[in-house]
Amino acid sequence: MSAELTGVTQEFEKGTFTLFPGLCKGCGLCIAKCRSKALEWANVLGVYGTPAVIANENCITCGVCQLACPDCAITVERK
Amino acid sequence: MSAELTGVTQEFEKGTFTLFPGLCKGCGLCIAKCRSKALEWANVLGVYGTPAVIANENCITCGVCQLACPDCAITVERK
Amino acid sequence: MSVQPTMPKSWRVDTKPHKFCPGCGHGLVLKALGQAIDELDIQDRVVFGCDIGCSLLAWDFFNVDTVQTHHGRTNPVMTGIKRANPDLICIGYMGDGGGYAIGSQHLVNAATRNERITAILVNNAQYGMTGGQMAPTTLPGMKTETTPYGRDVDSTGYPCQGPEMVAAITREGAYVARASVARPVPLKNYIKRAIENQMSGNGFSFVECLSTCPTNWRTNNVETINFVEKEMTKYYNVGEIKVPDPKEPLGIKTSIKVPTGGIG
Amino acid sequence: MSVQPTMPKSWRVDTKPHKFCPGCGHGLVLKALGQAIDELDIQDRVVFGCDIGCSLLAWDFFNVDTVQTHHGRTNPVMTGIKRANPDLICIGYMGDGGGYAIGSQHLVNAATRNERITAILVNNAQYGMTGGQMAPTTLPGMKTETTPYGRDVDSTGYPCQGPEMVAAITREGAYVARASVARPVPLKNYIKRAIENQMSGNGFSFVECLSTCPTNWRTNNVETINFVEKEMTKYYNVGEIKVPDPKEPLGIKTSIKVPTGGIG
Amino acid sequence: MSEKPIQGERRAFLTGNEVVAWAAVASEAEIMFGYPITPQNEIMHYWTRMAPKFNKRFLQTEDEISAGFTTNGGVLAGLKAFTATSGPGNTLMQEPISMAEMMRLPIVTIVQQRGGPSSATVIYSQQEVNLTTHGGNGEGLRIVYSTATHQELFDYTIKAFNTAWKYRFPTFVLGDGYQAKMREPLTIYDPEVRGIEMVPAYKFVGKPGKPGVDRPPTQLRNIFNMEEELFEELGEQFADFEKISPQIAECEQFGCENAEIVVTAHGIVARAAKSAVKDLRERGLKVGYFRPITLRPLPVKELRDTFSRAQKVLVAESANGQFDQLLKYAAYGITTEMVPLFKPGVGINSEDIYDKVMTMLAS
Amino acid sequence: MSEKPIQGERRAFLTGNEVVAWAAVASEAEIMFGYPITPQNEIMHYWTRMAPKFNKRFLQTEDEISAGFTTNGGVLAGLKAFTATSGPGNTLMQEPISMAEMMRLPIVTIVQQRGGPSSATVIYSQQEVNLTTHGGNGEGLRIVYSTATHQELFDYTIKAFNTAWKYRFPTFVLGDGYQAKMREPLTIYDPEVRGIEMVPAYKFVGKPGKPGVDRPPTQLRNIFNMEEELFEELGEQFADFEKISPQIAECEQFGCENAEIVVTAHGIVARAAKSAVKDLRERGLKVGYFRPITLRPLPVKELRDTFSRAQKVLVAESANGQFDQLLKYAAYGITTEMVPLFKPGVGINSEDIYDKVMTMLAS
Amino acid sequence: MSKVIKIAMAGEGGQGVQSVAEIIAAAANDEGKECLYIPNFGVEQRGGVSIAFVQISDEAIGAPKFNTGDIVVALSERAVARTLQYVGPQTTFVYDASLNVSAEDLPKNAKRILEIPAVEISKNELSPRVFNIIIMGAVVGATGVISVEGAKLAIEKQLGAKFEKQPKLRELNFSAIDRGIDLVTKAG
């Protein structure tokens, strides 16, 4: 992996949601764990060529998805 | 071992005490276990050439020594 | 016929006196086992497996089919026989080294799988056959050939609680007890119940027997008895630890469905 | 610098993405472990041992000294390192197959001897690396490659209760817990306490982690989470099982004298 | 008895692990004991799938040590029992197999070799030749068939059960990860339709009658008190093994009569050797092919005849000289040059052998 | 550091197991891991008695598998660690040793051979030659010293630690039950007074500095994803082993220059061979003595030179041809007749060899 | 040398090269040919390049792998790199047009290099799900080692159950095969 990874950051009311396609394996655990139904499959492909995820407006930047991701592909930052 | 073993039988009030020198290894567990202090080392030698045991008049033919003998060298029979 | 020794009928007379040392507890455990076999009248169905350890000396002890296995490997050999012919009554006989050290994976897994075999383990607090080294069962402070200054619990732990461990990992069907050669009657009864538990198809049965080894303990007769009766019982509780619950349904065929995708 | 992934500092970044499958719980356990190492600031003292099993994929996972051992043999390797250099913090990482089946003698005896090592065991209810065979932890009725019609408890027993077993055979000083990847915060806390327990010299510490294996479970994301959260917990209680009792004196040097003749 | 697993015979297209499972049911094997290890896992997978249908039993043990000892138990109770393993599992399995050796238990073990030493690779090698032919402590009295094709994997798995139960030596089928995982056609059959008589199993323990009354008890030991007792016991075993060796040893060869170069290989590498030799011969070159099918006992006579006539022998193996050592031991005294083509842990292709022979001819 | 266990040098009268324990402390070994098995037990017994005095550590493990793996752990942490075993324990020990082979860990193992296969006898044999020289799955890259006298047991135990830590191959001292239990005089010494420099131990893990910051982390593996990775790794190992072999290989011989018969044996049997050959030579007979001290690697050059000059070679071993196989492999191409004197599991006395040579000369 | 057609196919884990190889091999077997199929595998369940080796002949087949293929197919950039070693002067090298490879990355010594737009066709014309069947078609077309009917029969055998439920799938697959054959024969 290159020293720096490029994330796709989305801004929400209370913070940001960043996904790193270079880490995302498309397992969907984050989707299943997000109680706000704020995650969906993305058009961006992850490291195995399978769809990565993207957040939608439901995101409350609670960070549960970050906790659930086995690959550290999500960073949620609160403002 | 020959099919039949020769025992040394002692008669007491309530029964008999028989020792089989051909089986006795002289471990003395019977002596230690007899609460009546009715057992002593004998002149007869056991199977390993060490002294076997002999009962004395204290014997109440309770059978504890028989239970304690790992070699089945004692048979106590009550009348 | 003159008075004859009161050996269990299942003992093989022509190999007696047996090969154990004077005062060895193995003889007492095997007497109890012989009596249990007699009482259950199963001499023709028993397969006796003896471990390498002083138990190996019992390879021609009984008039029952006997297999001498490897050190620690009696439980799997008995398991293989039982699985292949469930009509046989498989009794594995081993030392504390064989059961709790080198063969502990077999003990643990036979217990977990609830194998229908009976394991009888002779706890003489050290390795008898090899001349008295520390075993998992060696008492704190006890001198052995590999703890010449006494077993140090800080560096080698406390005596292994075998039956308690087996009880912790078994469910319904298992029978677990700790007996002692100092009490020959319960010794025989526990062994008998352990075999009955196998015969009734309930499951794994296990009896640890506190036993003596005057040769390696270097004890005289009184010290020997004192050690097994007073010292060992400080660390080992004698009694039945787990008895099959007659209310619990035994030998249930599972029909549980688990919602993994599962394989095809 | 743009937003960067919130990986534990002790993770080796250049080997990420790691080698585990999508959705594999190993990643979550190793995240928790990484966080614990970070919080304790012990990256320079940790030796990480990974078993053969999917845990082998972690051989270059952390920026800590790492040894890939054999299947089931991580506990003895860690024990050897710890005994040789007690300043190191030895963390063994293994699967349920490695810990409860082929390596169970090592687990049991490391626990009995109260080895000052930390064992982290990933319970994914089957053998992941070899393609999904039954493990001692497989749930009743669960289909695996060697139980194609579902695990039959009558013939293969109930799921192995590892932490309960370890608790039954340890005395003061041991730390025993069962965590789950479904609850990342306690997961990290238990692991951290287990390491602290080693650092304070108390004794053996053991954390079983309920984990996921979507590849061999053949589950999608929702089923995966459901299985670890709902199904596994039917058989496995999550929580701390044994915590060192601060009142009990730890690490006592024994000075017990035992009245066997003892060796010369 | 449940119906015959294979009726008559039919062509099939299977992986090697499937072939073994089918061969085992065809051999009337009743019970398998095993512990997972790549690349032999699918033997267990297919066996467990077939088990209910053909009334077969299976036990997954806690490790290979247990798998070996339960297999010993299975044959003691009188069933055709078998196990399968690889690599570090094979290493561990030698402990139970040494018990089987001492007691002459007819256990059958399938070995699908993977890379070595240690965990190495889960894939392929021929690096378990020494371990499988010689075993643990002791002299390794066992029979080892090294197969090259799926047809042979089927045929020799059946034969292994017969050999084991007829001669009472632990018997191995030595395959490898390639054979385990590849697919190719073969004919599977009910041994009966081929006129193969299956040696029946028999009980060691649990025979009818009360021991000591109706019959002497079976009492089997593996440890002796005195060296002389062991020496005597072993003497009988060596004599038996010696006697039956010519009956058991097998080889395959062609073109060796007038060959300048004989190519020798075993197992799957023999396929490469065979096709390379065919091609070389088509080009009119004097190249022969010699392949021991049994690695223990070796076909010593044929081997010595062939090697002594050749000018050079090319030894090809996916190991660093394990097969070579067996050959040279058997061929001691012969002066034919033996040229190595060793590729430990990786495959040897027909082209590799073809090219090597060409260089040898050129030099 | 605690005071030197042996000051200067002195004559001692010890059992072989005592000798090993003394040699280990003299070698600056720090920790022993072991599991009891006859006939090596007393090594542990003496070691544990000496431990507090010389500040040595000991751990009795749950089995030989664990003893081997903890020994691997001990050297990984940077201590001279060793273990000792025999028979079925040696079989089990091959699993951890295969890890040591793959990772090139300098572990030292003392093997006191007992009868085989299986439990067999607790007494004596030379039946663990194949197992000890070749090991488990894989190619057995290790160094094996076979000792014949207590002096050698002392000298070569010291050497074993040096060889292991210098070359990083698992190293064995191959003794036997007779050597273990017999008493004879020898001189024990502080290696320094003999000018023997002890190779210092070094850490594999736990080196100073923060991994990834001050230094790369040590990350050791034994399994590879692809065959080619393994092939490459092994290639280096073979090259290393090949390169150092001539430095390591040792032998002892006399009277071979013009011998009609060369008697060869290893380990304790070499004593019988030596004294028989001396007696035969005193009678003016042309008999020579050749003994490899290292069984792996073998002193191939010397062996081939000597064997090719002889008319016959008598191979004496307390096994059924395990040593013979090593020799013939090394001697392939030589046509000198090799005459066996194999007594698996029992001792071979000087008279046995004397008589055998006399018959050979007569025939 | 005896006439053996040697095929190596490589791709990423999800691209289905192993299934295609297996179907081709099964088809050859059904046509009574000798054939041998072997996948590569390692410790990593996911993530590595997956390679399938297939050989088909009228005579017994030698080693399960080979040094040089008659047709070598690479479906990802990494697969191109990994398969270069199997390319020789007799090799037809096939790769997908969508790959990000330059001339340098491609084999220098192949008999013939075919770039085929399988990804594009599968996405735009058929369905991403039949991408690998287009590849299969290409292999069948390039080698002629099995008949088109044989190929279809084998697909039917393998996927029959699925086709029962979704009959449209059958057609999709059969079109994919045909399209694949087309691609190489036209390119030829």
Place this chain on the structure above:
Amino acid sequence: MSKVIKIAMAGEGGQGVQSVAEIIAAAANDEGKECLYIPNFGVEQRGGVSIAFVQISDEAIGAPKFNTGDIVVALSERAVARTLQYVGPQTTFVYDASLNVSAEDLPKNAKRILEIPAVEISKNELSPRVFNIIIMGAVVGATGVISVEGAKLAIEKQLGAKFEKQPKLRELNFSAIDRGIDLVTKAG
């Protein structure tokens, strides 16, 4: 052959042949000789016949055991039977007079057969505890392989601690040695 004195001694478990052998060997070592002592052993801790092999020489000693002894001592009936194999034309065979053996049981091929009343002497003259030391004396006397002083020194070394507590024991042991030497030299 180089001059090696070969001694085999056999008895029941409790008869102390191993201690005697060890003391003889230690004495020889102390006198600067080459010597080798090896016990036999098996799985049974008790019950078997115990045999000790001792060899003493000025030169390096060969194999630890031998086929034929110079002096072979048997202290029980079973020991007589077990040691016959070690007797040859050069052997002095020693056994105790108390044994229940007939001429048939004794070796036919010995150079010399010595019946010595060690049991009797130990019981009646000295003490049963020094029975084995009388035997030691016999061996020393028969072989001359160590000096009487050496033998006594070695006993002192081995049992010194006991002698401190019970000084009478020393005298008893020394008398036993002398008596043993007497027995064979006189018989000679």
